[in-house]
């Protein structure tokens with residue numbers, strides 16, 4: 001058989017816009033009709049589609065997660081989170097209040113206002129480590145429910161270690177005004193990759209964090225244009241210079257952000273190995289990703305316009321007529337329009353923004369030395385009763 | 401119509417090796433036979449065990465697997481039409497298999513989730529809040545209260561820089577005289593501070609640290625100084641019981657707990673916010689009744705008829721309906737009808753009242769915001 005095995009296997013994506021759009025539309029509608037309960041099944045079904053559409057070398061991935069286990073995981077997470085959040089928030093508030101003791105002297109009121117604002121964001125403070133924790137567990141769950149060529153993926157248990165590292169790198173990034181972002185991106189990804197398995201074969205992340213700096217180039221340029229340009233504009237008192245350079249810098253920076261996300265992923269993928277034998281290539285184009293964002297965004301805008309033109313028209317008519325019954329009718333119409341646009345825009349975004357971008361990433365990825373796959377063996381399953389309940393309860397998670 | 405030698409890809413579930421195979425299926429076989437290209441049988445899958453992977457994103461590659469303990473193989477059909485043959489043969493092809501005990505697990509964890517939320521919100525967090533409130537010194541609490549007032553000012557005064565506290569000295573003196581009459585020789589843990597702010601809302605509230613804020617709208621609506629005094633007595637009741645700080649700690653603990661359970665991207669957030677609000681007001685109902693009782697006694701001691709409190713509420717009800725339209729503080733109060741009845745009940749038979757402010761003082765108080 002091995003003489004038939006090619007030198008490389010190329011990523012392939014078989015999904016199409018229309019079937020995914022209908023699937024997303026149907027499952028989102030069911031989610032709304034069931035007051036949100038169906039969302040676990042909705043997410044599961046979308047993933048089944050996406051996974052089975054992704055086919056490196058023609059062999060599809062398979063998603064084996066279920067809606068039921070996600071629901072149970074969610075309930076388990078509620079129990080844990082209710083206790084954790086309730087207690088931490090009361091204590092954080094209490095210690096936040098204690099900070100106010102430092103507020104003495106002439107600046108007292110300013111400091112008090114600051115402390116007051118700080119107290120407002122207490123939930124956020126309690127949530128930050130949880131978000132990293134939940135993300136790690138969600139990824140572990142997803143990998144444990146992923147198969148390719150019949151073999152399971154898996155990730156080691158390490159959500160707590162990941163959470164405090166995540167908070168630490170996040171603080172570094174914020175304190176360094178983003179300059180240390182690559183440190184966070186690389187180390188967190190390495191932490192996860194080095195604990196990821198395919199069958200009995202382990203992934204490994206090579207390279208150094210500094211190799212991600214070239215990917216930040218356009219982000220730096222965007223910020224430089226915005227800061228320097230608007231600085232000159234203010235100094236010279238020419239509002240046009242200020243406005244134009246701020247706008248150009250903002251757009252450049254936004255694209256630079258996409259560039260960083262795309263290229264840092266690619267650079268790290270090129271430095272990953274599986275079982276020390278299988279290497280990867282990844283060559284996604286930032287321009288392709290940006291174009292797909294823009295085209296998909298225009299489509300979402302179009303759907304909104306078509307949907308909302310009659311809503312706006314009918315509502316303004318009802319308001320101008322001052323007729324009570326018409327006004328109530330208009331309100332119902334607005335709510336229905338809102339729900340419909342939620343359903344539609346979500347489905348359009350998945351099928352015509354997220355999916356094309358994923359397709360681009362998949363189709364520009366390659367695995368080298370695939371003959372080695374034949375030697376990789378199955379591993380036992382990872383039960384994970386809480387599934388990705390934490391991520392679901394906290395409402396975090398990617399497009400899929 | 402039976403199938404013979406249909407091409408497929410077979411993954412044995414033990415290694416990632418990929419194997420090209422041939423498949424036979426027919427009613428007489430009782431199962432799907434998987435053969436090597438040379439014709440040697442690799443496995444036979446009984447029809448009733450066979451399942452098709454659903455929601456496939458690769459329409460031309462249907463994936464079959466079987467529900468047998470320990471079986472991890474996958475079979476990818478290369479010819480989609482075979483599915484039409486398999487459908488009548490495999491009655492459970494599209495079945496979703498649910499493990500035994502799944503429903504009782506859902507029920508068990510559902511109950512646990514509701515119980516955990518209830519226990520935290522109604523027992524543990526209030527207990528914790530009351531205990532921790534005891535560790536906050538009056539001086540610190542006063543500082544906290546100033547922070548809260550700043551924030552409320554920023555919110556309600558639309559971020560305007562103008563000082564919204566009304567400063568007319570004669571008006572403030574009248575207000576202080578009213579408070580002194582009410583307090584008599586009662587002691588509070590803090591230096592009491594009552595102020596009027598220039599806002600048309602009909603509302604008054606106590607914040608941590610002995611601060612009380614009257615919105616000018618309330619003084620405008622009152623017909624006698626006794627009605628204002630009644631509301632002040634009620635707020636003093638909150639202050640003496642340290643309600644504001646306990647409520648603040650409590651609210652911090654319960655913040656977002658409900659949105660965990662209800663909130664998701666599709667409109668659930670709105671329900672969660674409403675539920676949060678309902679929760680806060682149910683908390684304070686007990687504290688409100690307590691403050692009312694305190695106020696009744698305080699008013700009687702100061703020779704002000706407790707019915708003043710009910711008159712004020714009556715007027716609020718005429719103006720605003722029972723709850724609707726009155727700012728959040730009053731919205732969280734017990735149903736107005738009950739409070740009016742309680743106020744009338746509290747008045748002793750042989751009660752002799754004395755005016756709380758002179759006509760001049762009352763005029764000064766009404767004009768406290770004239771300079772703003």
Ligand SMILES: [Zn+2]
Pocket residue numbers: 634638688691733
């Ligand atoms: Zn009250």
